Amino acid sequence: MLSVTVEFLHGTFRADPDGTAHTGRLEHGEWPPSPSRLFAAFVAADGTRDRCRHTSGAELSVFVGAPPPVIRASTASEVHHQRLQPRFIVKQEGKAHGGTQQEYVGRIAVEVRPGVRVSARHPRVQYCWPIEVGEDDFRALQVRAARIGYLGCADSPVRVRVTDADAEARLVPTTAFEPDPSGEVAISVPAAGHLEALDAAFDEWTAEGGSVGRSQFPALINKERYRSPGAASTPSAKGGVAVTMVLRPAVSARRISQVTATFKAAVLKHYQAVHGEPLPELHGHGFGSTGYDTARYLALPDVGHAHAKGRIHGVALWLPATAPDGLAAAVRAAAARIARLDGTGINVGVEMWDGQRRPGSVRPSRWSGPAQHWVSVFPAIHERHRQVTLAEVSRWCANAGLPAPVAVRNSRSPLIAGAARLASVEVHRQGRPKRPFSHFELWFDEPISGPVVIGSGRQRGFGLCLPLGPPTAAQPRSHRG
Structure with a gap:
């Protein structure tokens, strides 16, 4: 078993879970810290490709090919979310403007919305992957862990250890978030293609600067269902949602047939362009009568409240539990290439759902x-x-x-x-x-x-x-x- 323990040296953690902290509307921070965030920290610790100085970079594939880890962390009732107040700082570039700072001649003030600080009863979180790791990869991961200074924002300093699970058991909470298709919590985990997406994001950020954000790389979104400590496991429909996308603008519910047909055609087209001939699970041909072994292309309408108009705000792709390993990640990569749904009576923009609160009808929960x-x-x-x-x-x-x-x-x-x-x-x-x-x-x-x-x-x-x-x-x- 591979075990990674993160100790928050200040006892607090601040991170932007869904890219909305800058709006000032974020009310709850990220908890537990996602395995995807930890993976990104390992990547940044020694870089990739020719930027590696102390490792080869091959050890990072351990996380990408692993199943979702068990996360041992404080429960929701043991965590306090403190919403931080906006503050103004001096802008560090540009010429003199009106409304400049008296203390800094020729500089203007910029509002910063820091988001939410999370304080947990236990300052440590442990991630346990049920996999075996070779000695060389294990030592390389230890080197990267020693170079991780913070997780999330820079005011969340951490100490990271890569060890045997038993050696750290007495230092971490006994409560655990367990991977469970019927769980009530969605947590981001690394998936196939994440390392390449991080490299692409870094290259674009190097060229374009701060205008580049992670919301521009939907391939990095891969959320798995978890059952929080104490929650009962419930029976569920077999399989899970692999892709959720937002339509802009929304479409009349009367066009459900056109919306789902156009969405399916777009997924198959881009899947074939990237991965070759689509599998039967996606197009639905070549199966018997078992009933739930093919993909479902769903339209997500606004319903269930007094002002509901029933318009379709998003689409989702559900895959059966019998789908081959890696198909969900491949479908997400294909869907990330879709910019518009253009078919019979349908011509709307589409983008990957990145965890934002609105439109509420698109949230998987x-x-x-x-x-x-x-x-x-x-x-x-x-x-x-x-x-x-x-x-x-x-x-x-x-x-x-x-x-x-x-x-x-x-x-x-x-x-x-x-x-x-x-x-x-x-x-x-x-x-x-x-x-x-x-x-x-x-x-x-x-x-x-x-x-x-x-x-x-x-x-x-x-x-x-x-x-x-x-x-x-x-x-x-x-x-x-």
């Missing part, structure tokens, strides 16, 4: 639950020409990799504010069989994690459901509405 109560935002296409019963919908859920519901209600009309009311021509593809479609409300015995998508059109976004929070005492037990 909006669709992940866990919850017992779910309601459709796009109508689900019936899988067979049969009466809608609890047994029939349970069959659909099984085909989608979900447990059987204990109650279900269906309606031709939307069941939540902003949900799409579509005509037959907006649901069915030309030349394809036409089946009934309707909106659904589902209840399960236990909370499940999403995204929950049911019906025969789930590969193109139909049947997407929204979690409605904890169950109530008025939970219906009938199977039809």
Whole structure:
């Protein structure tokens, strides 16, 4: 096992988790410090390529090819987030301007928004990867660790050790954030292509200066689900979301078919340009009838509140758990090349979601639950020409990799504010069989994690459901509405 222990020498940690600190709206800092941030610190410690002075750089591949680590850190209840006040500093360049500083003739003041400082009960965090590392790589990582002076911002000095896990166990918290597809926390971890993306960012920053930011390199975004200490593991739909993107401007919900079809075509086009022929998991051809082993291209609408208009603000690509290793990273790299979705009736800009708070409908947590109560935002296409019963919908859920519901209600009309009311021509593809479609409300015995998508059109976004929070005492037990 590879163990990396980070000790915060001042007992505090300050970092910008999603690139929004400069807006002054950041309310919570990053906790626990992400493995991606630690990886970037290792990269910066001795550089890469011809900038390496004390190592070869080959040891960095240990992190890229490893599964997400277990993170032993203070729990959320043991962490205090202190929102720092903006301050003004003297601008260090430029000619004299109006409104200059009296103390510094010819200089102007610049507002700085420092973000949030995090103070944890335990000043140490440990990352444990269940992998074996060769002696040369292990020693090289120790050299890099000794050269790391801070993590996040420069006022967060650290001491980093690369050791055996058992040797550090008594020095770190016993609570741990565990990788779990049904977890409620999303934490950024290194993935294939991250080292190349960091090199590209460094090269551009060297040429262009401070105008270059990490938001310009969406390939660096790779978030995995974690279960925080004390949280119960919940059943989940098999697989996970590999790509989330924002549409600018938003699109009418009536164009869901065009949006998801154009998104799929763009992903396949750029995947083929970078990696060659797309795999069956992406295009959906060549499979049997197992139901949930192909990708789902989802449209993410604004729904569920009094002012919801149902417009599509983003798209997401869900991959099954059976997808080959590395496919998620390859798809993210391909999606990062997409600048516009241009198809039949669709021509909008698109960019990778980088963790920003708005639009809220694009946040993965909006669709992940866990919850017992779910309601459709796009109508689900019936899988067979049969009466809608609890047994029939349970069959659909099984085909989608979900447990059987204990109650279900269906309606031709939307069941939540902003949900799409579509005509037959907006649901069915030309030349394809036409089946009934309707909106659904589902209840399960236990909370499940999403995204929950049911019906025969789930590969193109139909049947997407929204979690409605904890169950109530008025939970219906009938199977039809």
